[in-house]
Amino acid sequence: MGVASDDAIWKHAARTGATLITKDEDFAALAAREPSGPQVVWLRVGNIRNDALWRVIDPHLEEIVQALNASERVVEIV
Numbered sequence: 001m002g003v004a005s006d007d008a009i010w011k012h013a014a015r016t017g018a019t020l021i022t023k024d025e026d027f028a029a030l031a032a033r034e035p036s037g038p039q040v041v042w043l044r045v046g047n048i049r050n051d052a053l054w055r056v057i058d059p060h061l062e063e064i065v066q067a068l069n070a071s072e073r074v075v076e077i078v
Helices: 006-016 025-033 050-069
Strands: 020-022 040-043 074-077
Touching: 006 020, 006 025, 020 025, 025 040, 025 074, 040 050, 050 074
Parallel strands: 020 040, 040 074
Antiparallel strands: none
16 A cells, blocks of 8 residues: 555555554554544654664564553554
């Protein structure tokens, strides 16, 4: 869905039960406004390469999973 609009991505995630993992603040704001939508993991790391992104995510993976399992709407990783 690389070229899809934010709205199309949001609706697809909600329909399929997916969790959005994003660097886009717009999805975090949507999650705060729309409680019936998908959960969002918001990575506040700026524009970095994928290998660097995995190095950011890896130490937080357990925390992310626990927060999602606790039904948190937005999990913010800085």
